[in-house]
Amino acid sequence: MDKNKSDSKSWTEKINQFDPRATIALRDLSKLKVEKTIVMALIIQFAIAAFSSILVFGLVAVYDTGTEDTRVGITGEATDKVIMHVEHADGVEAFEFEDGDSISEGVSEGVIEAGVIAEYDGDGLHLTIAIPDEDLATTMIVTQLQGVTENIENEQRQQVATDYDVDVLSYPDDHSSNPYYTFTYTVLIPLLIFLPIFISGSVVVDSITEEIDRGTLLFLETSPADLEGILDGKSIAATILAPAQIGLWIVLLYINGIVIEQPLWILLYATSITIGITAVGVWISLVLRTRQHSQLAYAATLVSAFSVLSILPQSPANIVARLSTSSATVETYIFIILTTVICVGIYGLVRRNATNRDRFVAK
Amino acid sequence: MSQKFSKLRRTLRISRWEISSSLPPLTRKTIGITIVALVLLTTISIGAIAFGSSSSEEMYTVGVDSDSPYYDVAQEGEAFQTEEPSLNALREGEQDILVEDDNVYISGTERSNAAATEFRIDVRAHNDRMLNEAGGDDAAYPVSMTIRYVSTTDGVGDIDSDGIDIQEEEGGGVTSENNEQDDGGFVSTIQNELHEAFAFDGATTANTPGELQPPVPFQSLILSLFFLIPLNFVAQAYGSSLLRERVNNRGEMLLSSPATKWEIIAGKTLPYIIAITLISSFVSLLFGGGILAVLAIVPLGIALLAGVFTAAMYSRSFKELTFITTFLSVGAIVYAFVPAMFTDVHPISSISPLTIVVQSIEPATTVGLNEFVFSFTPLAVLAVAVYALGAGLYREEDLFAQRSISQKVLDSLSSFGDNYRLIPLSLTALMPIVFVTQLLLIAVLFAVPAPYNILALFVAISIIEELAKSLPIRAGMERGIFKSNIKTALICGVLSGFSFFILEKVAVFAQIVGMHQLEIGQAAFHGSFSALEVGAGSVGLLALFAPAVLHMFTTSIASIGASKTRSAYLIAFVIAVAVHTLYNLTVVITLG
Numbered sequence: 001m002d003k004n005k006s007d008s009k010s011w012t013e014k015i016n017q018f019d020p021r022a023t024i025a026l027r028d029l030s031k032l033k034v035e036k037t038i039v040m041a042l043i044i045q046f047a048i049a050a051f052s053s054i055l056v057f058g059l060v061a062v063y064d065t066g067t068e069d070t071r072v073g074i075t076g077e078a079t080d081k082v083i084m085h086v087e088h089a090d091g092v093e094a095f096e097f098e099d100g101d102s103i104s105e106g107v108s109e110g111v112i113e114a115g116v117i118a119e120y121d122g123d124g125l126h127l128t129i130a131i132p133d134e135d136l137a138t139t140m141i142v143t144q145l146q147g148v149t150e151n152i153e154n155e156q157r158q159q160v161a162t163d164y165d166v167d168v169l170s171y172p173d174d175h176s177s178n179p180y181y182t183f184t185y186t187v188l189i190p191l192l193i194f195l196p197i198f199i200s201g202s203v204v205v206d207s208i209t210e211e212i213d214r215g216t217l218l219f220l221e222t223s224p225a226d227l228e229g230i231l232d233g234k235s236i237a238a239t240i241l242a243p244a245q246i247g248l249w250i251v252l253l254y255i256n257g258i259v260i261e262q263p264l265w266i267l268l269y270a271t272s273i274t275i276g277i278t279a280v281g282v283w284i285s286l287v288l289r290t291r292q293h294s295q296l297a298y299a300a301t302l303v304s305a306f307s308v309l310s311i312l313p314q315s316p317a318n319i320v321a322r323l324s325t326s327s328a329t330v331e332t333y334i335f336i337i338l339t340t341v342i343c344v345g346i347y348g349l350v351r352r353n354a355t356n357r358d359r360f361v362a363k
Numbered sequence: 364m365s366q367k368f369s370k371l372r373r374t375l376r377i378s379r380w381e382i383s384s385s386l387p388p389l390t391r392k393t394i395g396i397t398i399v400a401l402v403l404l405t406t407i408s409i410g411a412i413a414f415g416s417s418s419s420e421e422m423y424t425v426g427v428d429s430d431s432p433y434y435d436v437a438q439e440g441e442a443f444q445t446e447e448p449s450l451n452a453l454r455e456g457e458q459d460i461l462v463e464d465d466n467v468y469i470s471g472t473e474r475s476n477a478a479a480t481e482f483r484i485d486v487r488a489h490n491d492r493m494l495n496e497a498g499g500d501d502a503a504y505p506v507s508m509t510i511r512y513v514s515t516t517d518g519v520g521d522i523d524s525d526g527i528d529i530q531e532e533e534g535g536g537v538t539s540e541n542n543e544q545d546d547g548g549f550v551s552t553i554q555n556e557l558h559e560a561f562a563f564d565g566a567t568t569a570n571t572p573g574e575l576q577p578p579v580p581f582q583s584l585i586l587s588l589f590f591l592i593p594l595n596f597v598a599q600a601y602g603s604s605l606l607r608e609r610v611n612n613r614g615e616m617l618l619s620s621p622a623t624k625w626e627i628i629a630g631k632t633l634p635y636i637i638a639i640t641l642i643s644s645f646v647s648l649l650f651g652g653g654i655l656a657v658l659a660i661v662p663l664g665i666a667l668l669a670g671v672f673t674a675a676m677y678s679r680s681f682k683e684l685t686f687i688t689t690f691l692s693v694g695a696i697v698y699a700f701v702p703a704m705f706t707d708v709h710p711i712s713s714i715s716p717l718t719i720v721v722q723s724i725e726p727a728t729t730v731g732l733n734e735f736v737f738s739f740t741p742l743a744v745l746a747v748a749v750y751a752l753g754a755g756l757y758r759e760e761d762l763f764a765q766r767s768i769s770q771k772v773l774d775s776l777s778s779f780g781d782n783y784r785l786i787p788l789s790l791t792a793l794m795p796i797v798f799v800t801q802l803l804l805i806a807v808l809f810a811v812p813a814p815y816n817i818l819a820l821f822v823a824i825s826i827i828e829e830l831a832k833s834l835p836i837r838a839g840m841e842r843g844i845f846k847s848n849i850k851t852a853l854i855c856g857v858l859s860g861f862s863f864f865i866l867e868k869v870a871v872f873a874q875i876v877g878m879h880q881l882e883i884g885q886a887a888f889h890g891s892f893s894a895l896e897v898g899a900g901s902v903g904l905l906a907l908f909a910p911a912v913l914h915m916f917t918t919s920i921a922s923i924g925a926s927k928t929r930s931a932y933l934i935a936f937v938i939a940v941a942v943h944t945l946y947n948l949t950v951v952i953t954l955g
Contacts, residue, residue, distance in 0.1 A: 125506045128511055156505035168494065173479070210681045
């Protein structure tokens with residue numbers, strides 16, 4: 001309690017010198033510093049970054065054979081057909097074998113990494129794939145064989161298709177692309193962009209419900225700063241935090257070799273959403289008053305809002321994905337500007353209603 | 364007997380208070396609003412899954428003529444937008460794929476390759492559909508497959524072919540149709556919708572080339588989010604309620620009642636455990652998982668609650684608690700998700716409760732008892748240990764005081780006893796945390812380039828272990844349980860080092876019994892994990908007792924520092940860490 005008093009004295013003094021809103025924002029920010037919570041926030045994000053590098057680089061490394069080709073033993077009536085497809089593919093090498101037993105033996109002893117026994121089966125083709133029952137290595141071999149078997153299948157299909165008068169399209173070649181490229185830009189980056197925003201809103205809810213709980217909101221209100229100013233200050237603090245973290249993210253990802261193409265648009269979009277979300281957080285905490293109820297309502301509102309937005313032709317995650325790969329269309333920019341207008345509008349609305357003191361500050 | 368009964372009654376009464384104080388008054392209005400909100404929330408989320416646009420919508424650009432047969436594929440594929448084909452646009456990266464006649468060109472950039480992979484999937488799906496419409500399964504799947512798993516022999520010269528163990532797996536027909544036998548009720552419609560959305564086709568054996576799939580981790584990620592985000596809400600509410608008790612001395616009344624500390628904690632926690640169970644059951648029902656899925660997720664939820672409980676005891680403000688809670692939730696998601704990526708690939712995946720959830724959803728697999736025990740035990744031990752640490756602070760001096768976190772850590776450790784017993788007891792509580800932190804570290808540092816990751820890992824492990832061994836001593840010294848002289852410090856150091864050694868051996872032993880194969884570590888983490896195993900000491904008699912001597916020695920150094928001032932402790936601690944790291948490095952270099 002003593003600490004609180006001395007604290008409040010020092011900032012009331014400051015209020016006389018500076019704009020009260022800036023003072024409140026600074027006070028909230030310095031509280032974050034004292035409590036070292038910002039360190040926690042960064043640790044959380046570092047954990048996610050590490051987690052993402054496990055995904056993006058680690059799994060690729062695990063599934064990557066390296067420089068050596070995977071040796072595939074082939075036998076059976078359709079040997080020639082299979083050999084042709086295996087030789088066409090990257091990273092696999094074909095060896096002809098006598099029979100199924102020698103294939104099993106070869107896989108068992110590690111002479112070959114996989115075996116294919118190809119027999120005609122009526123009009124179709126039956127492939128028996130022999131793979132070692134080791135786990136990680138098998139996964140990698142399976143990934144490589146999939147491309148080959150799919151190509152064989154498509155060739156068979158093209159033969160069959162003439163009977164049915166269907167145009168079977170041939171596939172683009174199976175290049176060993178990074179299987180997590182799409183995942184990185186459509187799931188991971190949107191997650192990393194929106195997480196700091198959600199946390200910012202959550203911090204505002206905490207900040208206000210805590211003032212209400214300790215009875216200091218009333219106290220703040222009697223200070224030269226009016227309630228509007230208090231809310232401005234709290235929102236400013238939260239609104240600075242999220243884009244700062246996102247900016248840090250963009251730099252970190254860049255260092256890691258993941259380029260985000262339109263960082264400024266992403267920052268604009270993220271800042272707008274933060275303004276809207278913190279305003280919603282302020283409103284919810286003023287209405288519900290306790291942290292328990294406010295946080296729950298805040299979370300539920302967020303989930304609903306994002307679910308509704310995902311029905312739009314360009315969902316928030318999609319907008320971020322488009323911006324970061326520069327696939328944005330005119331509609332994307334329209335959506336972003338609309339979001340900005342709506343979010344600032346929400347903020348203004350909350351600010352105007354919050355000044356209704358009788359309703360919110362008096363118990 | 365009647366005493367036990369009254370204890371239970373007290374616990375239940377506290378639970379009732381907890382429920383009535385955290386829920387708004389049960390008027391017709393609030394019940395109505397809650398029901399409407401719940402129904403809306405569920406409908407909206409399910410609607411968003413079913414009809415929502417994908418986040419990869421129109422991410423890639425295909426240059427294709429509108430009369431090309433590929434035009435329809437690109438139009439229908441949600442990840443693509445189409446343009447007039449232009450070689451220049453391909454070169455400049457404005458188009459990712461270019462289709463001319465029957466040829467598909469790419470520019471060779473990472474993005475273009477990724478686009479081609481996605482396009483290939485869409486072309487395949489297009490062919491599937493066209494042929495299926497024209498001639499059914501016979502036309503669409505002219506190639507059938509059987510997978511044969513051959514056991515490998517690592518020994519050179521072992522050519523006895525009779526010894527080869529071959530297992531064949533063959534399924535009849537197209538297995539994905541199995542799912543369609545249902546009663547057509549409302550729940551099963553939603554289940555089918557979700558199964559389709561997340562590609563749970565129930566097939567574990569490939570019958571056509573398209574079904575030959577490496578394990579894709581995304582469905583586990585989605586599942587973990589579905590189960591854990593609601594758990595995060597419960598954890599937030601739990602933390603709020605606990606921290607509220609600490610503001611303005613609200614918890615004073617409960618603390619001065621005849622109820623004991625543990626009765627109060629149990630009473631306050633019970634409603635949240637029930638909430639977790641109900642929510643997990645609901646999510647499990649949505650995905651068509653069984654009771655086992657619920658039983659697997661609940662321990663993770665309780666471990667999360669344990670973390671939040673301790674965090675609420677430590678934190679000084681709501682904000683601090685929010686950050687710690689978010690951190691713990693992210694930790695829980697990582698814990699559930701990372702091992703689950705190896706579902707159907709490696710036994711280590713069963714450490715994650717999600718693996719059991721996935722297996723209980725896929726109709727073709729059964730969950731073994733040992734897999735269940737394997738997922739349950741570490742979480743249960745962790746939860747108990749963390750509760751024990753947090754409960755040390757559930758007393759008047761700590762609940763209502765604004766003390767710094769480091770002081771609180773010492774308080775909670777010193778609450779384990781008032782003589783030398785304190786050291787082994789508090790170490791037992793710290794051990795699961797040390798163990799889980801080290802596991803997470805291995806996962807995190809794995810991304811760091813080669814020589815540095817081992818070095819960083821060793822330094823980090825030394826810091827964690829020395830901290831765990833010396834903190835109880837520091838706590839005892841600070842709170843006057845141990846005398847501040849060299850002799851006591853040495854006794855404490857040796858005792859702590861030895862206890863740690865024994866506990867570490869017990870943990871390693873449990874690990875060997877539980878999972879006899881750790882080649883995942885070697886395969887995935889290359890040198891670092893095997894180096895760790897050598898460092899942990901498993902070679903020969905010398906290597907068995909050398910770590911014991913090391914632990915006793917380094918902890919004695921730290922202990923002497925801990926008996927003096929704060930800065931003396933810090934210096935001694937740094938020396939202890941340096942010695943520990945050097946020892947580990949020497950062992951690895953000489954033995955490895």
